[in-house]
Amino acid sequence: MDWRFWKAEKRHEEAETHNWPTETHESIRQLLGMYLGAGTPPFANWSAPGIVFAPNVEATARNSVKGYQLALWFWLFAGKHGAIAARMARETFCLLADAAQPASGDAIDALLDLESRLARSVESISAEQRTFSQEGQAVELPMEFFLATGALRFMPESPYAGDAGAPLQGNDYKLADCFRHATEEALVLFRPMIQAVEFDSKLLPNWKWSARPGAAERHLQRRHGNPLFPLHRQMVTAHDVHEARIADNQALLDIRNELNEVRHAFFEKPSLPLNWQSYLENFREQVDRLDERRLVAGGQNAPLGDAVGALRADILATWRAEIQKNRNSLAALDQDEARKAERRALLYGCDWTGQLLSHGSLIPAEEVVPALLSESPAELEKAVAGLQAEPRLHETLAHCRAAAHRLVGELRAAGHGFPDLTEKLYILDGKREVPQEDSPGPLPA
Template sequence: MAWKLWKTEKRHNEMRSWPSGTHESLKQLLDMYLGRDAAPFASWAAPGITFMPDIEPLARDGVRGYQLALWFWFFAEKHGTIVAKMVRESFCLLADTMQPSSGDKIDALLDLENRLAHSVEAISAEQRAFRQEGLSVELPMEFFLATGLLRLAPDSPYAGNEGASLQGNDYKLADCFRHATEEALAVFRPMIDAVDFDAKSLPNWRWSAHPGAAERHLQRRHNNPLFPLHRQMVTAHEVYEARLADAQALQDIRNELNEVSRSFSQTIELPLNWQSYLEGYRDHVDRLDERRLVAGGQSASLSDAIAKLRADILTTWRASIHKNRHSLATLEQEEAKRTERRTLLYGCDWTAQLLSHGSLIPPEEVVPALLSESPSELEKAVTGLQAEPRLHETLAQCCATAHRLVNELRAAGHNFPDIGDKLRILDGAPGQLPA
């Protein structure tokens, strides 16, 4: 969170012993959330506030969800966002064991609370203020949380109808958000103060929707008979370490990109050897983009920043040769070749990671990793390998090793979905998926 939506004053609360273990703390939090009478969730409504039957479930779930989100925001303040995300995943999976299918509902509710909080963060002080009887009055943040919930929640009777009157429910709900926040702070501050983080204590996790390279290889290995038995076992601690490494890889690229961008922006006049000068910048930026593709993960904003700097470099280049049609044509042809090569060699996670310096795929796991890809991704990998003459021998070795590995595992009684299709892709021509 960029800034806190909650007040910092501490309220006196009775002394209570809180667990220090991560998993034990999550179990206690879940018991509190699912229980009917446990603080702070039981005190979600401000004193004297009631809602009509069609609004009360929305108000109750929205405010209680906000209280729950506060716990994870506090946890992120203490231990970092990567840890908080992993703990949240474990919490939702734990909820499923208590009440089947409740984990996805809680996860969706927390996503909604995050969107509400971020939308409120974007509201300026001027937007919060209005004039009443000549005086400037600033609406509290809780008011915008309330209106956001009433307008954005999928099950709200006001959803999709911006012009509908909220019938005073926004003001009542704002009171509930304020009251519930105070109740949550009194309980969660000492609770979070007590809890430490140890990834080894987490019994489970969810794989990231867009895993980085380190996490992706753990995902390939996990319970996968294509890998040796000892490599099939993956722990929450390994996943945590992988996510840290993946985040650091992207941060290193961002830092280097910022330095390159700053250096290029300081160029006032091109030197006499301007072409090699611009080629150097373009090549550097392209290497950064290749590293981004190897690193994987959620890197859309980094991709946009790289593309912008690259466009600035090429704009300068084209402006320098705009009167030379032959040079312009040569540049465009070279750009097309670079784009094609990048698509072939970095269009598949496996190929990108295989070709990177210090690959996260050990040599003995190259083929199991390749066979762990989907048929469509495998075809991309084969197409990329066949497009590079220097990689033809690698492809032949992968094909032979894949057949040998699959035969051994089949003899041991293992069956794999799509394995026949994958072997045919390895044996056949690129661009032809089996019917």
């Protein structure tokens, strides 16, 4: 059907009865055709009737509204299939966009990020903040007004970008009207479209690695197409990535839930017990174990790290308040804190080391050395430093050295050569000489 020739009064009926794709990849392909196609609703209908922008503002208005319409599709998809599935769908969309128009995928991804930030900032605005008085009457500005203002201030191509004090010359009100109109236009199509589509990660042909992968995804990234691993382990699918992201997300969720329990237990007592030092020590140890698990889990865990740090600071503040008049005790506590920080940096400063030490290691035993050799030289140096600093891990380091030399020898005998392997063996052996490179070609990471 040619959506450009819809009659307005038939839009709902046509959208509801249209035979929308049920498979995610096909639905995304159709969405991309709508987005890139000339004159194709809902994106062609981004501007409200009668609204005209000056030439220097029109591109900003058009891109921001169309980007918001596109974001709506993925938000609706997330509402039905979950945020992780929506992220996989978005990655597929951007990769398909790149194939259709080279370099467009990253631009679309950045636009969707901006739309999400704008939406989150608008959601945080209270009704009181949206209300002003006009001729003695309280007037509440619609959310679209704040979306429009944010777009005009923060879209990179906007003539108002970087100048917070520049008057918007009424473009904020006009753009708000476009956001409202475009949202209605998009939802007419997208609601039945999303209602029809199902999600099966096994049918997705591709994905993009996370900028900050969780532990499970990071190990898939190491394995993918990497000759250091057996051939069958080099094969990674979008389904594998989806499952890994679910596991990584659950790991962080479990840590946050346990942290909330520890916080509740710490603050529920109005006063400290007589054995306050062991009491506080126990809470500090619980929080430290949770933070170690957070570091091992990886991913986008900075907010969780802030929450851990805040509770830990409260525990230490209580501790210091009890010994504030005892200089020796304060010095001993500071020294203990310094030792803990140094140990944590050594053992958890590298993904590989933290994952190796995790309860029920996230790296299979037979893949410990291939995973280690998949790290960058800088990360490998951190791993070796951590193993050297912990006496109980010296035997592990010796095993890794021997196994790494054996594995590299087998790879070279099979005709494989990678530029970093000689350097990595030198690092494992504790040598300082700068080696010559093996041969051209990057080692998959």
